[in-house]
Amino acid sequence: MATVKLTERAKQLVRDSKIAFQHERSLLIVGYEQPTLDNSRGPEGENVWRTVRSGDWYVYLSDSDKFEGPELELTDCVGLDVRLKMDRHALALRGTLLVDAIDGKLVAGGYEP
Numbered sequence: 001m002a003t004v005k006l007t008e009r010a011k012q013l014v015r016d017s018k019i020a021f022q023h024e025r026s027l028l029i030v031g032y033e034q035p036t037l038d039n040s041r042g043p044e045g046e047n048v049w050r051t052v053r054s055g056d057w058y059v060y061l062s063d064s065d066k067f068e069g070p071e072l073e074l075t076d077c078v079g080l081d082v083r084l085k086m087d088r089h090a091l092a093l094r095g096t097l098l099v100d101a102i103d104g105k106l107v108a109g110g111y112e113p
Contacts, residue, residue, distance in 0.1 A: 002093035004030055004074060004084055006100075007109070013101040014080055017061050027062050028074060030097065030108070031087030057090075057108030059099050 006014070018026055035055040042048045061082075069091070072084040090097065100109035 002086070002090055003096045004028070004086075004090075005096050005098050006074075007098065009101040010099045010106055011080065013104065013106060014061060014082055018080075018082075026080075026082045027064070027067070027071070028059065028082050028084050028099075028106075029062050029067050029086075030057070030059050030084065030090045030099070032057050032089035034089075057097070059106040059108050061106065 014026070014028070033056055036052040038050045038052050040048050040050070067085050067087075069085045069087055072086070074080070074082050074084045097108060098110040100107055102109075
């Protein structure tokens with residue numbers, strides 16, 4: 001399972017969001033949306049694959065339990081009272097997934113194996 005590490009900007013955004021939305025409990029949701037591919041036939045009947053949307057990591061703060069997956073402790077966020085939920089792709093990772101805040105949004109900023 002990957003370790004999730006928040007930058008200072010991400011921690012501040014989480015703090016600000018918790019104050020603004022007054023969530024009773026906060027969950028940091030981390031997952032991977034797989035790419036969308038399209039398959040068509042070429043002029044000679046061959047398969048032609050085209051990427052419609054590339055895969056990308058998503059990160060957001062929620063108070064909902066609708067996201068499936070185990071609830072984990074975020075060791076990087078002492079004092080934030082935030083729990084972590086990761087989808088099966090994030091759970092399968094090894095290494096560190098870095099979460100940053102850019103333009104008021106949480107983003108997966110990088111991965112270190």
